[in-house]
Amino acid sequence: MTPLIEVRGLRKVYTRTHWWQKRPPFLALDNVDLAIQSGQTMALVGESGSGKTTLAMCLVGLEPPDAGEIWFEGKNLLAPGANKRAKVGSEIQLVFQDSAGALSPRMSAAQIIEEPLLICRRGSSKERSELVLEMMGQVGLSPTWKDRLPHQFSGGQRQRLAIARALVLKPKLVILDEALTGLDLSIQGQIMNLLLDLQELEGLSYLYISHNLELAAQVAHEMGVIYQGRIVERASPSEFFSHPHHPHTQALLASMPLRLTYSAHGGG
Amino acid sequence: MKQKYGMTILLICLGLLHLAVFAAGFLSPYDVAEQDRELPFAPPTRIHFVDARGALHLRPSVCLLVEDSAQFGAYHEDTQKCFPIRFLVDGPQYKLGAVLACTRHLFGVDPPARLFLMGTDGYGRDLFSRFLHGGQISLAAGLLATLLSLGIGVLLGTASGFFGGWLDAVVMRFGELFIALPWLYLLFALRAFLPLNINPSQAFLLLIAVIGSVGWARPARLIRGVVLSGKERHYVLAARSFGGSPLYLVRRHILPQTYSIILTQAVLLIPQYILAEVTLSFLGLGVGEPEPSWGNMLASVQQYHVLVSYWWMLLPGIALVPVFLGYVLLANTLQARAT
Amino acid sequence: MRYLGLRLLQSVFVLLGVSLLSFVFVELAPGNFFDEIRLNPRISSSTVTNLRKQYGMDQPLPARYFRWLESAAKGELGFSFAYNAPVGPLLWARARNTLLLTGSATLLAWLIALPLGILSAARPRGWINQASELFTTALLAVPDLLLALGLLFLAVHFHWFHAGGMFSRESAGQGSWVLSKDLAAHMVLPVTVLVLGSLPILLRHTRAAMLEVLDSPYVRASRALGISRRRILFRHALPAAINPLVSLFGFSLGSLLSASLLTEVVMSWPGLGPLLLEAVLARDIYVVIGAVLFSTLLLVFGTLLADVLLFAADPRIRTEGLA
Numbered sequence A: 001m002t003p004l005i006e007v008r009g010l011r012k013v014y015t016r017t018h019w020w021q022k023r024p025p026f027l028a029l030d031n032v033d034l035a036i037q038s039g040q041t042m043a044l045v046g047e048s049g050s051g052k053t054t055l056a057m058c059l060v061g062l063e064p065p066d067a068g069e070i071w072f073e074g075k076n077l078l079a080p081g082a083n084k085r086a087k088v089g090s091e092i093q094l095v096f097q098d099s100a101g102a103l104s105p106r107m108s109a110a111q112i113i114e115e116p117l118l119i120c121r122r123g124s125s126k127e128r129s130e131l132v133l134e135m136m137g138q139v140g141l142s143p144t145w146k147d148r149l150p151h152q153f154s155g156g157q158r159q160r161l162a163i164a165r166a167l168v169l170k171p172k173l174v175i176l177d178e179a180l181t182g183l184d185l186s187i188q189g190q191i192m193n194l195l196l197d198l199q200e201l202e203g204l205s206y207l208y209i210s211h212n213l214e215l216a217a218q219v220a221h222e223m224g225v226i227y228q229g230r231i232v233e234r235a236s237p238s239e240f241f242s243h244p245h246h247p248h249t250q251a252l253l254a255s256m257p258l259r260l261t262y263s264a265h266g267g268g
Numbered sequence B: 001m002k003q004k005y006g007m008t009i010l011l012i013c014l015g016l017l018h019l020a021v022f023a024a025g026f027l028s029p030y031d032v033a034e035q036d037r038e039l040p041f042a043p044p045t046r047i048h049f050v051d052a053r054g055a056l057h058l059r060p061s062v063c064l065l066v067e068d069s070a071q072f073g074a075y076h077e078d079t080q081k082c083f084p085i086r087f088l089v090d091g092p093q094y095k096l097g098a099v100l101a102c103t104r105h106l107f108g109v110d111p112p113a114r115l116f117l118m119g120t121d122g123y124g125r126d127l128f129s130r131f132l133h134g135g136q137i138s139l140a141a142g143l144l145a146t147l148l149s150l151g152i153g154v155l156l157g158t159a160s161g162f163f164g165g166w167l168d169a170v171v172m173r174f175g176e177l178f179i180a181l182p183w184l185y186l187l188f189a190l191r192a193f194l195p196l197n198i199n200p201s202q203a204f205l206l207l208i209a210v211i212g213s214v215g216w217a218r219p220a221r222l223i224r225g226v227v228l229s230g231k232e233r234h235y236v237l238a239a240r241s242f243g244g245s246p247l248y249l250v251r252r253h254i255l256p257q258t259y260s261i262i263l264t265q266a267v268l269l270i271p272q273y274i275l276a277e278v279t280l281s282f283l284g285l286g287v288g289e290p291e292p293s294w295g296n297m298l299a300s301v302q303q304y305h306v307l308v309s310y311w312w313m314l315l316p317g318i319a320l321v322p323v324f325l326g327y328v329l330l331a332n333t334l335q336a337r338a339t
Numbered sequence C: 001m002r003y004l005g006l007r008l009l010q011s012v013f014v015l016l017g018v019s020l021l022s023f024v025f026v027e028l029a030p031g032n033f034f035d036e037i038r039l040n041p042r043i044s045s046s047t048v049t050n051l052r053k054q055y056g057m058d059q060p061l062p063a064r065y066f067r068w069l070e071s072a073a074k075g076e077l078g079f080s081f082a083y084n085a086p087v088g089p090l091l092w093a094r095a096r097n098t099l100l101l102t103g104s105a106t107l108l109a110w111l112i113a114l115p116l117g118i119l120s121a122a123r124p125r126g127w128i129n130q131a132s133e134l135f136t137t138a139l140l141a142v143p144d145l146l147l148a149l150g151l152l153f154l155a156v157h158f159h160w161f162h163a164g165g166m167f168s169r170e171s172a173g174q175g176s177w178v179l180s181k182d183l184a185a186h187m188v189l190p191v192t193v194l195v196l197g198s199l200p201i202l203l204r205h206t207r208a209a210m211l212e213v214l215d216s217p218y219v220r221a222s223r224a225l226g227i228s229r230r231r232i233l234f235r236h237a238l239p240a241a242i243n244p245l246v247s248l249f250g251f252s253l254g255s256l257l258s259a260s261l262l263t264e265v266v267m268s269w270p271g272l273g274p275l276l277l278e279a280v281l282a283r284d285i286y287v288v289i290g291a292v293l294f295s296t297l298l299l300v301f302g303t304l305l306a307d308v309l310l311f312a313a314d315p316r317i318r319t320e321g322l323a
Helices: A052-060 A083-089 A109-119 A125-138 A155-167 A185-202 A213-219 A237-242 A247-254 B002-022 B127-163 B165-180 B183-192 B200-214 B217-230 B234-241 B246-282 B294-302 B304-309 B311-318 B320-338 C002-028 C033-039 C045-054 C061-073 C087-122 C127-141 C144-158 C176-214 C217-224 C229-266 C272-282 C285-313
Strands: A005-014 A026-036 A041-045 A067-072 A092-095 A173-177 A205-210 A222-227 A230-235 B047-050 B056-067 B075-084 B086-096 B100-108
Touching: A005 A052, A026 A041, A026 A052, A026 A205, A026 A222, A026 A230, A041 A213, A052 A092, A052 A173, A052 A205, A092 A155, A092 B234, A109 A125, A109 A155, A125 A155, A155 A173, A155 A185, A185 A205, A185 A213, A205 A213, A213 A237, A222 A237, A222 A247, A230 A237, A230 A247, B002 B127, B002 B320, B127 B165, B127 B200, B127 B217, B127 B246, B127 B294, B127 B311, B165 B217, B165 C002, B165 C285, B183 B200, B183 B246, B183 C229, B183 C272, B183 C285, B200 B246, B217 B246, B234 B246, B246 B294, B246 B320, B246 C144, B294 B304, B294 B311, B294 C144, B304 C144, B311 B320, B311 C144, B320 C127, C002 C061, C002 C285, C087 C127, C087 C176, C087 C229, C087 C272, C087 C285, C127 C176, C144 C176, C144 C229, C176 C229, C217 C229, C229 C272, C229 C285, C272 C285
Parallel strands: A041 A205, A041 A222, A092 A173, A173 A205
Antiparallel strands: A005 A026, A005 A067, A222 A230, B047 B056, B056 B075, B086 B100
16 A cells, blocks of 8 residues: 655755855765555664754655655655645654754743744644643643743643644654653653554654664664665565674664563564 | 843843933923023032921932132022922923823923933033933934844844855955954945034934944854754755755744844944944933934043043943943943753 | 864955955045144145145045045055155064063963963862952952053052163163063063953953863763862863864954053054054054054954864864764
């Protein structure tokens, strides 16, 4: 069946911004291909500088790629006719790693969640408030906290807030760029469960980007490895751990301190 | 705790100073143009609480000043003729806030006595009244020029930092020219290339324009820095990903990040610009006679005989110190808070 | 070296830019020197026209600018209408006096600010720090103008030093020792004003720079290693603080030049200040442009010097381009 989103041949080059800088052009994404089915999670593992954040930025529309195609629900987002980007924009959302930096310190929780609705001009004021409270409940935040500022929340609660904001426009694909990294282990588990529940409830697809293999394996339907701007491995989790192909994948697996036994998705 | 009270007290004092200048018409006993030809360069009037017979009074009084027949230009008091200082008296008409016409003044004495709290100048004009009114010009010039400067700085700095590219390069190079020159030389040059013989109200506006347009570069650079890093914050990126327009991003997320810099810059610039007006007027390039300004009131001190004999002509200059002190302390407090 | 070359190029651009801007401004300005003369009924209009032609004022702007560039290359920098002489030599004679003042003031101010700043930073709770804090705040509240006028007033009333001018009439034609003493005596007041004016900023920044360095992990590590305070202060902290201090030097030059302009006028010191003021009031435009350019030159030269010093003193800058 046709995937929800399919990326073909994506390319992104960072050139010098000023003529006097000596840095040569940097190839961040080199012919990237991937596909995610509706309701499924793809985990993309890579180290710093591998291009994973650039990929996230391109998919969400924050950075223009230099070449390639992004097919979303049968439409090429990068085709000339830029309006497609705007209409589809709300269907793909991004959750960042640092919850403190991702939330405006001056806005209350309710305002933060409401912002996407305001920008996209969805619904009346009353409808928006109701939706905001509903979202807060869905992510496990008490509605009485709606006027609190981000610094008054804990790290885990802030991340829940960020997820609520990402979901308020009812997207189909949520990109999680290291969204669990940096949280306490117990909190990671809680947020992970929340994400899985929401996936079941709303039929969301996730692109879970991380440098942490253990976490990725617990949620993924498909595993991928990104290395120096290229996708060097794509496999189901069982294949991935038993028969890794690319030397970089093998190196990653070899460096894991514990022998992994994954349990999510029945090992399929 | 103590710091919080300190800030409040400071703000109140500064506010009172500005209020006093605003209410110049009410607080000054005489009109700025009123000349007393009989009493040029009169020293500050002595205020007595004890009368000629040695009795103590609650109400202060003032004695008639008479020209000394023996020595030219000197005065002595005629202690037989004393007049009480009255409060809330009727006097020359003035406009409160340039709108409301009033005639009531805070204090005054009946003629022929004169109450010169700061003495008189060469034309016999009351320095105290001129000082308060001159303050209106100097303070207003400083405040308005700061507004102009910061306005330009915020506009160009935000545009420069947000859009980058050639706009950034052009604005920054242009700004470097302004920073590269010593500010007073720049003010002079700008002033030089503009008409010299203009009436005081034109001069006032011109002064604001010149001073304000010279100092935009440094605030612009600072704001550009804040905007450069601020626009990369993840919550700004998030808003962009929802489809926020550049105008929305700037208004809702980026400008608020600049507020604290704008405030600190304002507190630093206001006294500098007041001083710029005072300096230019002092040198004859700013507000000129007959309108008073703290600057042109000090100009006569440059003459040797004034410097030697009439010390009270320096008083307008000395009265600058509390204003500057207020702003300096405010800047200190703000900086201490920020760290 | 590449870095220095770039900075030099940048400086030349700045100078050219300033000169061009000035020319454009002059073009926009209403009224000029000749209009003033024209008002005088005893001078016929044909004389004025001839004068204008003689000075080349009837030619279009680009032609005038290039003629001026030519004369600048020859060191003349245009012609003064009021003095009837080339601007260059006129400026230079006055600039020497200004340099004398500002040079001495800079030297003195740094000689005072540096040790005081270091001491204040080394002992934040000591009396030196508290005293200099108070002193700084008090000084900041007194504008240069008031300082100058006030000192002048005191000098006149108490007959300290000499109030105004550069030399006394009595010392004309005397031996160089007498002249030098006279000069020094006349310099005391203006230099004091300049020093007092620049001390607050210098003190503040020196102290801040030293404090920042003393607080850095690398100095604290040195302390932990047991290195003596004095050694840390002079061999580790001070060199690290040189960077911001040299930048400060560059910045302080601009305000010093402005302060000296005012002080020279008030104290009748024959420097660039009074010349510029006269020229502005008489609309002697080439003198104005020349003086502004000269001050820019001084400032640019000063910052360049600071950059060279920085280059020599800070190994990080030397190796920056090699990464």
